[in-house]
Amino acid sequence: MTTAMPAIETHGLSKTFGHTEALAPLDLSVPRGAVFALVGHNGAGKTTLIKLMLNILRPTHGGATILGRPTTTLTGKSFTHIGYVSENQELPDWMTVQAMMDYLRPFYPTWDEAHLLSDLDLPPDRKLKQLSRGMRMKAALASVLAFRPPLIIMDEPFSGLDPLVRDELIKALLDRMSDEYEDDPNGGLTILISSHDLAEVESFATHVAFLHQGKLLFAESLATLTARFREVIVTLDPAMTTSAFTPPITWLLPESTASVYRFIHTNAELDNFEQQVRALLPHATEIRSEPMTLRTIFLALAKSSQAQDRSRA
Amino acid sequence: MLPFRLTFRPGVPISDQVVYAATRAIVAGQLQPGEPFPSVRTLSRDLKINPNTAHKVITQLLNDGLLESRPGIGTVVAQLPRSTATQRTDLLGPQIEELVVEAKRLSIDLDDITAAITRHWKRLTTPPAGGSK
Numbered sequence: 227m228t229t230a231m232p233a234i235e236t237h238g239l240s241k242t243f244g245h246t247e248a249l250a251p252l253d254l255s256v257p258r259g260a261v262f263a264l265v266g267h268n269g270a271g272k273t274t275l276i277k278l279m280l281n282i283l284r285p286t287h288g289g290a291t292i293l294g295r296p297t298t299t300l301t302g303k304s305f306t307h308i309g310y311v312s313e314n315q316e317l318p319d320w321m322t323v324q325a326m327m328d329y330l331r332p333f334y335p336t337w338d339e340a341h342l343l344s345d346l347d348l349p350p351d352r353k354l355k356q357l358s359r360g361m362r363m364k365a366a367l368a369s370v371l372a373f374r375p376p377l378i379i380m381d382e383p384f385s386g387l388d389p390l391v392r393d394e395l396i397k398a399l400l401d402r403m404s405d406e407y408e409d410d411p412n413g414g415l416t417i418l419i420s421s422h423d424l425a426e427v428e429s430f431a432t433h434v435a436f437l438h439q440g441k442l443l444f445a446e447s448l449a450t451l452t453a454r455f456r457e458v459i460v461t462l463d464p465a466m467t468t469s470a471f472t473p474p475i476t477w478l479l480p481e482s483t484a485s486v487y488r489f490i491h492t493n494a495e496l497d498n499f500e501q502q503v504r505a506l507l508p509h510a511t512e513i514r515s516e517p518m519t520l521r522t523i524f525l526a527l528a529k530s531s532q533a534q535d536r537s538r539a
Numbered sequence: 540m541l542p543f544r545l546t547f548r549p550g551v552p553i554s555d556q557v558v559y560a561a562t563r564a565i566v567a568g569q570l571q572p573g574e575p576f577p578s579v580r581t582l583s584r585d586l587k588i589n590p591n592t593a594h595k596v597i598t599q600l601l602n603d604g605l606l607e608s609r610p611g612i613g614t615v616v617a618q619l620p621r622s623t624a625t626q627r628t629d630l631l632g633p634q635i636e637e638l639v640v641e642a643k644r645l646s647i648d649l650d651d652i653t654a655a656i657t658r659h660w661k662r663l664t665t666p667p668a669g670g671s672k
Binding site: 261400404411429430431432449452453456516517518519 | 547548549550551552553579580583584586587588589590591592594
């Protein structure tokens with residue numbers, strides 16, 4: 227096994243604006259070759275985290291490395307290896323799509339724009355200011371894919387786009403991943419995508435991190451995450467119900483009636499799931515569990531985190 | 540175009556789901572022996588899955604003997620491989636038993652079970668190769 231250096235690593239990274247803690251100290255590791263999804267609601271701290279990673283903002287405490295370099299030492303030249311596409315990308319509006327590509331080309335030794343504009347269905351002669359929001363995102367992505375960076379960071383690339391454009395963006399991204407895969411199956415194009423709705427990256431992301439109100443709730447591989455979360459419905463023998471049952475902290479959002487107990491299990495052991503639940507609810511007559519989509523997992527975590535905040539207040 | 544369709548379900552690894560969909564298409568004759576199988580790139584684009592996952596799918600199908608690599612052509616659908624005695628014993632023993640246990644738990648009749656098996660069997664039976672369509 228190789229212990230390749232992670233593409234991005236943070237240590238106690240935090241950011242405070244005035245008295246507001248935008249990002250609580252955070253440790254995160256994005257492995258090389260990962261498609262790392264950074265999820266959270268609006269205002270959760272996703273953009274702040276990305277800006278810290280790119281040295282657009284300075285950390286209040288802690289630090290981070292990106293492709294092995296401390297983020298605070300990133301210079302213009304570093305950005306020939308890092309592609310950044312943001313929701314509110316500034317583009318040279320007075321230029322045509324082709325003129326922008328021609329302008330950028332000399333800055334990047336690895337530039338290769340073959341087929342990119344036609345694959346993304348972009349009109350080369352159109353001025354950027356005349357493009358729709360979706361077209362602008364495609365132009366921004368084309369300008370990043372063209373220099374073949376080993377790391378691409380995208381901040382909310384799909385928000386407010388119609389499904390057709392989203393599809394084109396995802397296909398362009400997957401195509402690039404296939405290119406890289408053909409060049410070197412163990413190699414490492416790393417992609418970090420932030421989103422408030424993960425449905426569209428769920429099928430190809432390898433890792434996911436969830437930010438909620440400036441705090442990292444978890445960061446792990448998609449496989450382990452979807453394996454440990456289950457929605458559980460337990461049918462109880464009403465004659466034996468104990469009213470004073472306190473669920474363990476790994477059970478979220480418990481709800482119950484006289485004969486049904488329902489909760490989200492965050493640490494399900496699929497091999498002996500029944501025993502695991504029955505150990506705490508011995509009067510269960512039936513235990514049913516359903517796997518959860520990412521969307522329902524995040525919803526459950528966010529709700530549960532809110533409930534905790536309320537009970538603390 | 541992909542010769543099979545699928546909608547992903549949560550909780551099951553994506554590669555397993557694609558392997559199953561492809562296996563189903565092969566036994567049902569929607570993919571005939573000798574037909575080219577989609578590349579890593581096509582699987583990735585059309586199913587919106589990671590190329591690594593697509594590669595895993597093809598490796599699994601090659602190991603299962605459902606696909607074979609032909610130099611100069613690429614990956615094609617193989618003749619259905621002969622099953623081993625162990626594979627047959629496993630299916631006819633423990634796996635059928637599991638089905639029977641579930642059926643009895645849900646109070647389903649033996650007749651209903653055999654009828655359902657026959658129905659699925661017919662639906663997935665390969666039309667004779669080269670025959671009229």
